[in-house]
Amino acid sequence: MKKILLISTGGTIAMAKDDNGLAQPTLDAQNLLRAVPEIKSVADVTAEQWLNVPSPFLQFSDLVELGRKINEAETAGYDGVVITQGTDTLEESAYFLDLILEISIPVVLTAAQRNPSLPSSDGPMNLLDAITVAADDQAKNYGVLVVANSEVHGAREVVKTHTSRIDTFRSPEFGPLGAISNGRVVWLRNQLWHEVFPIKQLVDKVEAVYLGLGSEGSVIEFLVDAGIKGIVIQALGGGHVPPKTLPAITKAVNKGIPVVITSRCHAGRLFTGTYGFQGAEKHLWELGTIFGDGLATSKARVKLVVLLSAGLSLDEIRYHFEKHFYA
Known part of the structure; x- marks a missing residue:
């Protein structure tokens, strides 16, 4: 069974309603993992809470540090990494990591549009699908991936297209790289290309x-x-x-x-x-x-x-x- 590291950074997928009925980041990585017992049959997952913030709070410097953690996970023998964060900046986080990481294990980002307090939350299925993709042997050939609504998207192409619908993540011109069906990953096309540029000193102005x-x-x-x-x-x-x-x-x-x-x-x-x-x-x-x-x-x-x-x-x-x- 594949060893997968789950890194939680917050976002709607890790939120619950407060006393005023407003969603706030409160759930940790272990909470996310316990909510989806089916994961145990897919991979051996270690959950790590790194941040717990809404995704507009993230900075490029955070992503540089996240890149280091992913490299450390590969060195430690993990077969893949799944990162949960908010949807608002997920397309940017995914592409930044895609451009700076030169590793041989799958890296998958996922999120949720509906928080776990809602009966129709998409977070549990997205997490299960993301871990399924991270455990797939072919996923390492596609660069950093985004998994949501049972679709697999490339980091370069995927964008958030809707404020609330669960099919918000799309690749407008070429469509998804793959899909998850009956617990298996079906790859639909190849990635266009993948390029890596090691960071020397962060310039984010x-x-x-x-x-x-x-x-x-x-x-x-x-x-x-x-x-x-x-x-x-x-x-x-x-x-x-x-x-x-x-x-x-x-x-x-x-x-x-x-x-x-x-x-x-x-x-x-x-x-x-x-x-x-x-x-x-x-x-x-x-x-x-x-x-x-x-x-x-x-x-x-x-x-x-x-x-x-x-x-x-x-x-x-x-x-x-x-x-x-x-x-």
Whole structure:
């Protein structure tokens, strides 16, 4: 039987209602494990309580430490690691770990949309499924995984799509990597790719800026003046920005700040030479911005943090964002 380490960090899956009927993080890893006795027939699980916080409380520095704990688990002989946390930032946690971990055991994140106080809580089944995946021999070939609603998603692609539904986690363009059916993992496709960048010194002063109809460049300008280390701009369509943002974008690029462009669309990659108007993708390319590798804005921000923390130069950062689609 496989040895799995369960690391609990909090989130809805570990919450219970307080005297005011509001969910608060109160349950520990042992509580989670005891709530699902079926786990005993799947794997030999050791439960460890690490944090007990809502996921918006998590910092990149916490994830660096979590990465160390996962490496220690592999060294200690565990066959896989399952991490429970809140859904709000799970897609970012998963991708950060996917980018920094170079290990040969499965790492699976799971969570819940409905707390254990509710009769329809999704936490127990998600936990059982996550441990089932972590104990699967093929799971180690897919990088860090997210398991929820009996689906297996890759860390690079998965996003939270709904505030409350239990099928919130989806991979919009390509769909899940696999599914859990009758207690077994069914793999549906291969992972696109997996890349690892060891952290040298954490650089997490990176922010994302949303652009829309009539946006100006004041937020970008503020970030540049505040000493930001990297900016991700969520542009329109295939990579277009309102003209009034261009002076601020140009200022950031001229200061040597990596400026990564993503799209607010849920799927697809940026264009490179379809449109020629001011603020279109060709103009942004010529300005020296970096095109975001088909990543969601949240994922592009995580990748930029990792690349900066790995000590890469601006040209190296550009290469690792653009090599798959724009080289």
